[in-house]
Every structure is written in C-alpha cells, then in structure tokens.
C-alpha cells in the first residue's frame with residue numbers, strides 16, 4: 387500500500403513541533419513509533435497533510451523515579467519500559483503487561499506516549515494508566531497542562547489532546563509496600579490486541595483481610611474501566627474464592643462491552659467475570 391502524499395518535518399525542539407502543528411491547523415499528525423499511525427496512513431484510512439516526527443525533539447525519552455511515582459518521557463520505547471530496572475523494581479505489573487504488546491519488533495519502535503495518545507480500548511497501557519493513577523503532561527501553544535487518566539481518555543481512539551498539543555510525559559504511582567499484583571489477558575494469538583484484559587492490585591492487612599484492591603479492565607468499553615464498586619466491596623473482606631466469584635459476577639453485570647468481528651459482548655462479559663475472579667485469587671493466594 388502507498389500513502390497519499392504528505393510533508394515530513396523533523397523538528398529539533400518542542401516549541402518548533404507545536405508551531406508546526408499550529409501551522410497545519412489540525413491537518414498534521416505527530417509521528418512517534420509509527421506502529422499504529424503508518425498502517426492507517428499506508429492504507430489511506432488517514433491522509434494527514436504532514437507528519438511531525440518527534441524523534442529529534444530532546445528530553446522526550448527516558449525513565450526516572452520521582453518520589454512515589456515513575457515518570458516516562460512520551461517517546462520512551464515499549465521495550466525500554468519493559469526492561470527498565472525502575473519498572474521491574476517499582477511497577478512489575480507494567481513490565482509484565484508490556485510483554486503482551488504486539489511483538490518485539492513492534493515494541494522496539496512503539497512508544498509509551500504513542501500507545502496512550504492512540505487510546506485503543508483493547509490496548510494494555512491505557513488500562514495500566516487507570517490502575518496506577520496515570521498522570522499525563524500535555525504541551526501546547528498555551529503552555530503545559532496536567533490531566534489524570536480519567537480526563538485524558540474520552541472514547542474509542544479519542545483523548546483530551548487538542549490538535550496542536552503533544553503528550554510529553556506520563557507518570558504512574560508506585561503501589562505501597564506489600565501490594566501484590568496480577569495481570570492477564572485473553573487474545574486470539576499472543577501479540578494480538580486483547581479481546582479482554584485485566585490488571586489487579588491488592589494489599590492485605592496484618593489480619594489477612596483486604597486493606598485495598600484496585601482492578602482495571604480493557605477491551606470491555608470505549609475507554610479503560612476501573613471497577614470502583616467492586617474495589618469498595620472487597621475492602622475489609624477475607625480473600626476467599628466464593629467472595630471473589632460473587633464480586634466478579636456482580637462486576638460482570640455492570641460491564642457493557644461491544645460485539646465485533648472478534649467476539650460477542652456476551653463472550654467478553656463472561657471472560658471478564660472469569661478473569662476478575664482469577665486475578666483476585668492470584669494476588670491473594672499466599673494468604674488463602
């Protein structure tokens with residue numbers, strides 16, 4: 387497939403990149419790893435007048451710990467996120483989730499900012515942002531603004547980014563000590579986008595009741611879904627398979643997934659119910 391003609395720009399600063407976006411007045415696209423953008427451009431599903439390549443913009447790449455958060459430059463490659471010692475130490479669930487993103491060749495080019503800006507509802511990273519209190523920094527003609535994950539993801543492939551804004555960094559909260567985690571997804575083949583996926587964090591009190599629980603699902607709606615009601619219901623409970631099954635059944639009823647060529651809504655709801663009970667059991671099994 388051949389793309390429609392487009393101009394290519396490789397700005398060397400953030401302000402230059404933003405000025406280019408302004409100049410094209412919504413007709414240009416930011417190019418990060420190109421793993422989602424180039425297929426749609428090559429298939430002429432998108433016909434941007436220009437691509438603004440962020441590769442030459444300094445300070446958009448890197449990972450650092452800042453207090454109780456890990457901060458990622460938007461251009462940090464998936465593979466760097468997956469392998470970073472900061473991630474393996476403080477956010478092991480993120481390292482695990484990254485291993486499900488496409489294949490190594492895709493993870494070697496794709497970026498954390500690109501995945502989050504693309505906002506595919508079946509993608510792992512938006513759900514991890516929901517689970518780990520993701521905070522987004524956006525830069526545009528009027529300066530910088532910060533958004534929490536629930537304000538950033540608006541709908542299918544739609545975020546709060548304005549046409550001349552660039553996502554520059556994302557931070558995830560480091561879970562408190564004693565937090566246990568589990569991540570699972572069901573896909574047709576390894577490397578495919580998930581039909582349904584889930585991440586969960588739990589923390590047990592000294593008396594082995596649940597002090598805290600967080601659950602985020604993907605593939606079950608237009609944006610990642612946090613199960614706040616289930617999380618509240620879990621607090622104070624003893625980890626117990628029957629209790630988890632009850633909470634999973636109730637949570638499943640609250641979901642409203644879509645049917646598509648890959649799976650029916652009913653199938654997705656059934657998978658979600660099963661995964662909720664399974665990951666909760668996995669996070670707490672040492673106490674069972």
Ligand SMILES: Cc1cc2nc3c(=O)[nH]c(=O)nc-3n(C[C@H](O)[C@H](O)[C@H](O)COP(=O)(O)OP(=O)(O)OC[C@H]3O[C@@H](n4cnc5c(N)ncnc54)[C@H](O)[C@@H]3O)c2cc1C
Pocket residue numbers: 415416417418419420421422423424425440460461486487488489492495496497498499500501503504508509510511547551552553554577578579580
């Ligand atoms: C075969 C295949 C399988 C895949 N499987 C998975 C999978 O299982 N899970 C998954 O999550 N992903 C999957 N992907 C997608 C992959 O993770 C992409 O890397 C990711 O979706 C987009 O990141 P990118 O850096 O390539 O962004 P690009 O493709 O360059 O950009 C994607 C979109 O985000 C915008 N954008 C990018 N960066 C910024 C920024 N900093 N600020 C503002 N806008 C920005 C672009 O303008 C574009 O609209 C797959 C891709 C392929 C080709």
